[in-house]
Amino acid sequence: MAKKEEQSPRWFVIDANGKVLGKVAARAANILRGKVKPQFTPHVDTGDFVVVINAGKVVVTGKKETDKEYMTYSQYPGKEKRRTVAAVRLHRPEHLIEHAVKGMIPRNRLGRQIITKLKVYAGKDHPHTAQKPEPVAL
Secondary structure: OOOHHHOOOOEEEEEOOOOEHHHHHHHHHHHHHOOOOOOOOOOOOOOOEEEEEOHHHOEOOOOHHHHOEEEEEOOOOOOEEEEEHHHHHHHOOHHHHHHHHHOOOOOOHHHHHHHHHEEEOOOOOOOOHHHOOEEOOO
16 A cells, blocks of 8 residues: 655646546546556545646537536525636636546545645646646547
8 A cells, every 4th residue: 555655746737728628637637646556545645746738728518618507605695606618718717627627536635635736727838847747648
């Protein structure tokens, strides 16, 4: 079984330009959890860092661009807000990938620690070139 002290996380970069949202999110979630490594242990953070670039150019299939809605609720009566994928893409395109990946990560202390290793950027520039991220093919 893997131990946290023995892990040396690597950095990966995923270019989401023209890629389907679900495929990008699933690949990122598997790398974040460490499921692509032979020493994967479910209760230990064996995952790597993931940088997703061009998040604003990710595509969704079918009519999801206009029909799929993201809902937020402020706990006050009548303060429910709904936004379509197109509206979220205009306002904050990183949220599309962050929301999809977060739904694929366990909902516990380990999941909250794992999700911090996800870095999403709307454009092609990112400040993590010093870590020498390796490109991931989808």
